[in-house]
Amino acid sequence: MKNDLTQGSVLKNVIRFSLPYLLSYFLQTLYGMADLFIIGQFEGVSSTTAVAVGSQVMHMLTVMLVGLAMGATVSIGQSVGAGDRRQAALYTGNTVTLFMALSLVLTAVLLLLRQSITAVMSTPAAAVEGTVAYLTVCFLGIPFITAYNIISSIFRGLGDSKSPMYFIAIACGANIALDYFFMGALHLGPVGAALGTTLSQAVSVVISLIAIRRHQIGISVTPADLRPQRAVMGTLLRRGVPIAVQDGLIQVAFLIITIIVNRRGLNDAAAVGIVEKIISFLFLVPSSLLSTVSALGAQNIGAGKPERARATLRYALLIAVCFGGAVILTMQLFAEPVVSLFTDSTTADGAAVVRLGGQYLRGYVWDCLFAGLHFSFSGYFCACGRSELSFLHNIIAIVLVRVPGVYLTSKFFADTLYPMGLATAGGSLLSAVICVIAYRIITRKAALCAVGE
Numbered sequence: 001m002k003n004d005l006t007q008g009s010v011l012k013n014v015i016r017f018s019l020p021y022l023l024s025y026f027l028q029t030l031y032g033m034a035d036l037f038i039i040g041q042f043e044g045v046s047s048t049t050a051v052a053v054g055s056q057v058m059h060m061l062t063v064m065l066v067g068l069a070m071g072a073t074v075s076i077g078q079s080v081g082a083g084d085r086r087q088a089a090l091y092t093g094n095t096v097t098l099f100m101a102l103s104l105v106l107t108a109v110l111l112l113l114r115q116s117i118t119a120v121m122s123t124p125a126a127a128v129e130g131t132v133a134y135l136t137v138c139f140l141g142i143p144f145i146t147a148y149n150i151i152s153s154i155f156r157g158l159g160d161s162k163s164p165m166y167f168i169a170i171a172c173g174a175n176i177a178l179d180y181f182f183m184g185a186l187h188l189g190p191v192g193a194a195l196g197t198t199l200s201q202a203v204s205v206v207i208s209l210i211a212i213r214r215h216q217i218g219i220s221v222t223p224a225d226l227r228p229q230r231a232v233m234g235t236l237l238r239r240g241v242p243i244a245v246q247d248g249l250i251q252v253a254f255l256i257i258t259i260i261v262n263r264r265g266l267n268d269a270a271a272v273g274i275v276e277k278i279i280s281f282l283f284l285v286p287s288s289l290l291s292t293v294s295a296l297g298a299q300n301i302g303a304g305k306p307e308r309a310r311a312t313l314r315y316a317l318l319i320a321v322c323f324g325g326a327v328i329l330t331m332q333l334f335a336e337p338v339v340s341l342f343t344d345s346t347t348a349d350g351a352a353v354v355r356l357g358g359q360y361l362r363g364y365v366w367d368c369l370f371a372g373l374h375f376s377f378s379g380y381f382c383a384c385g386r387s388e389l390s391f392l393h394n395i396i397a398i399v400l401v402r403v404p405g406v407y408l409t410s411k412f413f414a415d416t417l418y419p420m421g422l423a424t425a426g427g428s429l430l431s432a433v434i435c436v437i438a439y440r441i442i443t444r445k446a447a448l449c450a451v452g453e
Helices: 011-042 045-082 085-121 126-138 142-157 162-185 188-216 230-264 267-284 284-302 306-342 348-364 367-383 387-412 418-442
Strands: none
Touching: 011 085, 011 162, 011 284, 011 306, 045 085, 045 126, 045 142, 045 188, 045 230, 045 267, 045 348, 045 367, 045 387, 085 126, 085 142, 085 188, 085 387, 126 142, 126 188, 126 267, 142 162, 142 284, 142 418, 162 188, 162 230, 230 267, 230 284, 230 367, 230 418, 267 284, 267 306, 267 348, 267 367, 284 306, 284 367, 306 348, 306 367, 348 387, 348 418, 367 387, 367 418, 387 418
């Protein structure tokens, strides 16, 4: 299953790797959106809000795990590019050990804190019970969420983005079927949404483990590779922690935004929750670019071909600009019809949610362009072993623009969510500007890709 990404056309490699990842992320986002879509058909605004708030918490946890796993993707990718399969196996084994221990700790801690988390989110009173129930079930499924992301990061480090696509396709189908069963037939509400998500992840993990046993993955992991080694763990954490912290802080910023919006009322909360799901769908391409540049860049840098890594970045930036422009134009025209897919617009509350959601989406959608740019740069920085640069530009954007901007626009524009959407996207614009400056400074000194290990 190991694919050599250091040969042939750079553009073709970008497309061949990114398309399966794009479809994987599409499917993963689809079954997240399915929860909101299906519960909106069978339950009221309070249940929709509960799932929206709970899923934001789970999304934060998931992206932090994915960010931490980036250390494994880059480390394995560089080893594969250098032709060192033994080192790749060692990174793989230590990754499994690290993440499995982490998942057990997270499950215990978060179950104890689920009531406090719901309170911190300023969840509307009508949605508190449903949110707690949703989080309880999802927290119990953290080991499955962790296992899926470990397996996916390992495959992508080996240059294989197709296998994770197949695994998540199975999970997506299972989740939609289970959602209709639990929420439609059994009327379990938010608990049904959580059960569908958790059980579908479990199915995906089981299928992926069966596939690993039946097929060769290009490396051979022994029990000795599972034994923690300080140097190996140190490399994984040094590369993964900055990305995990960065992604966590981004999600904290969005949770703060959620808290600010929740205090405006149930309709505002539901509107923003729906738009967050829509944006997560639109972020398919920007997110796929980050992983594509990281994986391809890491293999080429490991093979001593930094010029191919830079070419990968250039193609990713071009794709980000084209996609972002198309999405911005489309959503300016069709924001309300898109939001109306997730709520009953024939009721007074539903109509208000559609109106508010359309406002927020028109402003927020600019993030699809700006985030695509800084995601591509972040992938390149990670591939070169400089993930701290990704952390730096994101924390600056959060502190200087995203959080204060949303707070101020919420205070001064009480009747519309459009300025809040623009303020959210403004953070990514600042990140993109910082990335361009950092890239130019570092490449001029010819030091970025020489750092590595």
